[in-house]
Amino acid sequence: MTRLAEKTRRSHMITEDEIAVSFEFFPPKTAKMEETLWAAIKRLAPLAPEFVSVTYGAGGSTRERTHSTIGRIIRETSLKPAGHLTCVGASKAEVNDVIHNYWATGVRHIVALRGDPQKGIGHEFEAHKSGYKSSVDLIKSIREIAAMTISVSGYPEMHPESLSRKSELDHLKAKIDAGATQIITQFFFDNAHYLRFVDQVRARGIWCPIIPGIVPIYNYKQVSMFAERCGTSIPYWLTRRFEGLEHDPDTTNLVAAAVAAEQVMDLVDHGIQTFHFYTLNRANLVYATCHLLGLRPRKEPLDRS
Numbered sequence: 001m002t003r004l005a006e007k008t009r010r011s012h013m014i015t016e017d018e019i020a021v022s023f024e025f026f027p028p029k030t031a032k033m034e035e036t037l038w039a040a041i042k043r044l045a046p047l048a049p050e051f052v053s054v055t056y057g058a059g060g061s062t063r064e065r066t067h068s069t070i071g072r073i074i075r076e077t078s079l080k081p082a083g084h085l086t087c088v089g090a091s092k093a094e095v096n097d098v099i100h101n102y103w104a105t106g107v108r109h110i111v112a113l114r115g116d117p118q119k120g121i122g123h124e125f126e127a128h129k130s131g132y133k134s135s136v137d138l139i140k141s142i143r144e145i146a147a148m149t150i151s152v153s154g155y156p157e158m159h160p161e162s163l164s165r166k167s168e169l170d171h172l173k174a175k176i177d178a179g180a181t182q183i184i185t186q187f188f189f190d191n192a193h194y195l196r197f198v199d200q201v202r203a204r205g206i207w208c209p210i211i212p213g214i215v216p217i218y219n220y221k222q223v224s225m226f227a228e229r230c231g232t233s234i235p236y237w238l239t240r241r242f243e244g245l246e247h248d249p250d251t252t253n254l255v256a257a258a259v260a261a262e263q264v265m266d267l268v269d270h271g272i273q274t275f276h277f278y279t280l281n282r283a284n285l286v287y288a289t290c291h292l293l294g295l296r297p298r299k300e301p302l303d304r305s
Helices: 003-010 031-047 060-076 092-105 135-145 165-178 191-203 220-230 236-242 249-269 284-292
Strands: 020-025 052-054 081-085 109-112 149-154 182-187 210-214 274-278
Touching: 020 031, 031 284, 052 060, 060 081, 060 092, 081 092, 092 135, 109 135, 135 149, 135 165, 149 165, 165 191, 182 191, 182 220, 182 274, 191 210, 191 249, 210 249, 236 249, 249 284, 274 284
Parallel strands: 020 052, 020 274, 052 081, 081 109, 109 149, 149 182, 182 210, 210 274
Antiparallel strands: none
């Protein structure tokens, strides 16, 4: 019996009432990308996610696209959007305006992040001269302005800028103490990293939910570049699975579905029942993985349009 078949057998008692999922999308840059995004949203919406988040970049145009996407989600679907918010490239007043606008449009959940340096990962973060200096300061302000659910990031393999695991856990504790309500992890491929991280976080006295971030590998080269930038390791066995498939997208998708299914089912076997999928605006692999988790479309449509 294969590992996937064995995990499927052991997890066959899972029901959709026991599993919770959420999805991350990024705002489109072109009309074609907007079509891809909304096709992904419509494909995944019937699975009734707990929320869907929309990423938020440093540039003003990215921010506007994020707000536009969230507004359309609220107008045209029954999904609950979570808006990303960073400290990058904006004053406190500008960031506070975003918080107020989110609340006014019906957003009740913010993913609060410091954000990547404007010059790119690897460069030193420089706060706006009249902006928030850290995610802790941002979280405190969100908590003062509105009764939001606040998600923050966690790194099973440490943030690339961290000096030590202790300093990183101290910073994570400060974010929770400031008012954050849950942790969403960076994606990972070796579940041992996530399980070890959970143990370390609990030992630090942090008891909020720690949602594992999962990214199905629809394009190995692209995902491996993302992994290198954010400090996520790729096991040799995983590289081997995609070896020789650079020009074979159909087989890549089949392998990716099997890999994602194995990962989430192993986490289910460890008692994890909530998952956050980084969709990269590609729905099919995420949908297939959720199907294997026992999720099925709701009979009533979630689309208001």
